Amino acid sequence: MASSSSLLSEDQFQCSICLDVFTEPVSTPCGHNFCMACISGYWDTTDLCQCPMCKQIFHLRPELKTNTAFRDVVEHFKTIRIRDTDTDESPAEAGEVSCDVCTGTKLKALKSCLECLTSFCETHLQPHQRVTGLKRHSLINPVENLEDRMCKKHDRLLELFCRTDQTCVCQFCNETDHKTHHTVPLVLECGERKAQLGKMERQIRQMIQERLEKVQEVKHSVELNKKDAEREKADSLQVFTALVHSIQRSQADFIEVVEEKQKAAENRADGLIKELEQEITELQRRSTELKQLSHTEDHLLLLQSFPSLCTPKHTKDWSEVSVHSDTCLGGLRRAVSQLEQTLHEELEREVRKLCDVELKTIQQWSVDVTLDPDTAHPFLILSMDRKQVRFGGTWQKLHDKINKLYHPERFVNNLSVLGKEGFSSGRFYYEVQVKGKAEWLLGVARESINRKDAINMSPVDGFWSVYMRGENIYEAYASPPVPLSLREKPQKVGVFVDYEEGLVSFYNVEARSHIYSFTGCTFTEKLFPCFNTCDEELGPNSAPFVICPVNHAD
Template sequence: MAAVINLLSEDQFLCSICLDVFTDPVSTPCGHNFCKNCITQHWNTDDKYQCPMCKKVFYTRPELQVNTFISEMVAQFRQSAQQKASSSSSQQQVSTPGDVPCDVCTGTKLKALKSCLVCLASYCETHLEPHLTMSGLKRHQLIDPVENLEDRMCTKHDKPLELFCKTDQTCVCMLCTVSDHKTHDVVPLKEEYEEKKAELGKTEAEIQQMIQKRQLKIQEIKHSVDLSEKDADREIAEGVQVFTALKESVERGLNELIKMIKAKQRRTQKQAEGFIEELEQEISELKKRNTEVKQLSHSEDHLHLLQKFPSVKDAPSTKDWTGVSICTTSYEGTVVRAVSQLVETLSKEMKKSLEAELKRVQQYAVDVTLDPDTANPYLSVSDDGK
């Protein structure tokens, strides 16, 4: 029996109604074989008892019995097919995260090679064979394996989404074009796919240009910071050189100068860091969007591209950086002003010292003469301390 099974083709075990391997095969009086359930439902829905193959009409409904011989051959055939599947599955790739698994495999799922838009299922190499060899299944539309096949079917007519309605910007099936979209501008998916793919190319170029502009802006900001740091370092060095010569009485002024310059620099640095952080965040978002656009633009899946296109066609909302720049802090004249202030401070301190000394002299005169009138404001201390 096994040798005979190997000589028979798979088509000889297919029911002409369901196009699948026989289940409980029965024979009609005219000699044709069908699944018991298939021919029963066929006659239940038809107004006459007619053979689907030769169209012979029976005036009374034939009493059908399971053909045990064919049933045994089908069982042998299924067993042989399972053995072949087990043998070939060991050589096929096991489905891993990110792969589309075979919907027919039980236990360990193998990686699917194709998805069928008619069966709404994905198949590994073994389970795909009927679609490549059986006449009834060869007419089915196969595509590269994808998930969520139900999303590729019209929810209203249960037909494949093969067209695109430009009027409503949505994917439709053939029946939609004669109902809800009858007067709309409808084109094949491939035509709209090519158009949207071209738009994605433009979007990608625009995003790349935006990234380049922001990278240039970062360089500009960093350059401004470098100049500011150099100016600050130069002014600090000059301040140190000037104030160091003033010894301890002048060190307080030097520290105040340094503190002031560094405070200005910190404000500039903080502003620059804020701009850079914001720009880098925008670049990160743009790169992410660019990756999505690039991946989508390389997709060969017409429907997937069209469904994802509205969410990635436009660049993400970003800030207009055209007028943004870092105003380099000017330290011009800082040292001069500080020295002038120091001189003024020293002058005030000297004046206070002179006034204090004058009061001391005046008090000395009062103490000596016991007469306040003799304490002339212009009295000065002599060399001998009198």
């Protein structure tokens, strides 16, 4: 079948200036048509106003206006040309909707009519585009099973939606079974559903974006972990290499000492052997002389030589002489003991180096901690800037508009105060000066801790803390408490928490050493910095806790 535009020639709708289909066509007084922009541009470039086609000269430049009727014809031609270009007159393939009107080979349907309940190919659809009555029909993209859009009970088109029963109904259903229900046109319900879908789609896009960001965060964490692992491997290689070198040096020194002792023993033995051989030679000579004299027949010679031969020359008493070395008598034990001391010193030096690197790393997660006065025991005195707290010894009067003594967040049995901000993820670090205190307890606490009763401040009760009392008694408040042996008394304590890792670590900041770590913890709620000043039972204890700014250059 010939296309709809086959009777129309493109030359009839072509501007002679741009050689393309007219855009905003205008007509000159001589009757020729041009694009508005083309003829205006042509006249702007010449002093003579004339028609490009017939060369008729206009003494006054005509006032041009769009030929609306001709423009509509041109636009219709463009539409037909585009449709003819896009029209697929090929037979319907598997999975495609076929035309219900075609006989013989079924062509691919272009539209489906909701009133006719029929799908049409491009050719059979033309009446719906031409006939006035059919133009009012609702056309949609081709779909299968149009009968599913009919009410099974009344054989009428489903054009309403019952919000009460959440189902599609026809007009008869609305007047009978659903008469008292809330029904709306399908288009209205679809509009609201599309709005909901749009909202859901935006939420899903947001969720996708959040997960993409989380993917990048995880990848970044993997990269950081990889770098940390490489750094730890390098540090471990340095430490163990230093230890191996120490062992090798100790082994070499021990072997050198053993060899020197062995050489000295050999030299002494050589001297003794020479001395013994000389005495043996002398004794052999005397033995020969005695033997000869005992067989002589010269009586006078025997009597004259006897006195000198019977008085032996001085010989050494060799019964107490021995050759030995002390290499096997404690030498190895002493070497191993010395090695143990050397390794301990080497380990201590390397651990201090690693701890220094570790502190510098975790200090990047330092946070600004301030004290929460609503949690402070009435015996405690807080500074104006909420950076210091000390044991006051007397019950503090609360001058609030309301009595906050029994504030639900306040400690009334433990001499404690919490930080203002809590943390429920990630890592955080802060430093506290404990200088001058005779007794203190420091750490972190979960949000739901019991603040009214006397409890053990251990992980079982929601505390992860280190305790100090007296001159040099330190404990990690685990269950049971773990005694700590510290070489140096901390003046400033650093507290580090890795929420996801379940880690709480304490450091002697000035000594750059590790104090203790709680590992394998499981956190399910917010953690708050916790400060227990303790009382003065062990002596004066008025020195305050001071929350210090972290010096990243340490």
